[in-house]
Amino acid sequence: MLKIKDLVFQVSDEDRTLGILQGITLTIPDNKFVVITGPNGGGKTTLAKAIMGIVQPTGGQILWNGTDVTGMSVTERARLGISYGFQQPPRFKGLRVRDLLALASGREDLTHDEGCQYLTKVGLCANDYIEREVDASLSGGEVKRIEIATILARKSGLMIFDEPEAGIDLWSFAKLTETFRAIHDARNATLVVISHQERIIDLADEIVMVSGGKITKQGPKDEIFPQILANTIAGCSYMSEGAAQ
Numbered sequence: 001m002l003k004i005k006d007l008v009f010q011v012s013d014e015d016r017t018l019g020i021l022q023g024i025t026l027t028i029p030d031n032k033f034v035v036i037t038g039p040n041g042g043g044k045t046t047l048a049k050a051i052m053g054i055v056q057p058t059g060g061q062i063l064w065n066g067t068d069v070t071g072m073s074v075t076e077r078a079r080l081g082i083s084y085g086f087q088q089p090p091r092f093k094g095l096r097v098r099d100l101l102a103l104a105s106g107r108e109d110l111t112h113d114e115g116c117q118y119l120t121k122v123g124l125c126a127n128d129y130i131e132r133e134v135d136a137s138l139s140g141g142e143v144k145r146i147e148i149a150t151i152l153a154r155k156s157g158l159m160i161f162d163e164p165e166a167g168i169d170l171w172s173f174a175k176l177t178e179t180f181r182a183i184h185d186a187r188n189a190t191l192v193v194i195s196h197q198e199r200i201i202d203l204a205d206e207i208v209m210v211s212g213g214k215i216t217k218q219g220p221k222d223e224i225f226p227q228i229l230a231n232t233i234a235g236c237s238y239m240s241e242g243a244a245q
């Protein structure tokens with residue numbers, strides 16, 4: 001179970017202090033699919049990075065399966081089974097896709113076929129990519145999908161994805177939503193997905209809306225989704241209705 005208690009992240013310069021996260025309290029039971037949504041700049045990525053340990057909160061606590069991980073490094077959290085997929089993933093010159101997948105899975109003996117299966121789950125034609133270097137020659141959408149494949153290979157208990165739809169074409173996006181659905185159906189991992197995409201929000205058990213550094217709405221998908229749609233129609237548009245962006 002993931003428990004976030006009164007999480008605060010403030011940044012200060014000489015003139016003022018900005019409250020980027022202003023007391024976020026949230027409990028996510030095991031094996032749930034939670035979508036975090038809300039307007040641009042609301043604090044979603046900062047919250048995800050704080051859970052992963054990339055951002056150190058200035059107040060509050062994060063507990064994963066009863067362990068206080070608030071002061072732990074990214075590596076320590078990863079060892080406890082917390083994985084995070086960046087909105088804009090880094091590239092790793094010199095490393096092949098196959099190496100990244102083997103590293104992520106913790107198995108040097110990861111076979112070609114096993115590696116290919118992870119790539120297929122994110123809509124990549126596996127044989128075209130498995131031996132490629134993860135360098136600048138790959139497009140943004142390709143790198144993004146390779147990164148999501150490494151998260152799948154890690155088999156983490158908590159998988160956090162930041163806007164997995166961004167930069168991904170319609171066909172790959174359909175494959176990705178299928179993969180999310182399959183992970184959720186297997187009920188052996190908690191999925192936290194930051195998204196503005198209707199088709200991803202529709203997969204969620206629960207929706208958490210973050211705006212202005214606070215949780216402004218939270219509840220079962222069937223209750224919250226109609227409210228979001230109503231707001232969107234009323235002109236408060238922060239959700240993309242159509243294809244992947």
Ligand SMILES: Nc1ncnc2c1ncn2[C@@H]1O[C@H](COP(=O)(O)OP(=O)(O)OP(=O)(O)O)[C@@H](O)[C@H]1O
Binds near residue numbers: 020039041
């Ligand atoms: N280290 C920082 N210093 C100053 N401002 C920051 C810092 N980190 C985040 N912010 C600001 O905090 C706000 C929240 O950023 P965040 O990336 O968490 O939003 P978001 O909800 O993920 O937005 P989007 O939907 O556009 O990805 C933004 O206004 C951002 O510019």
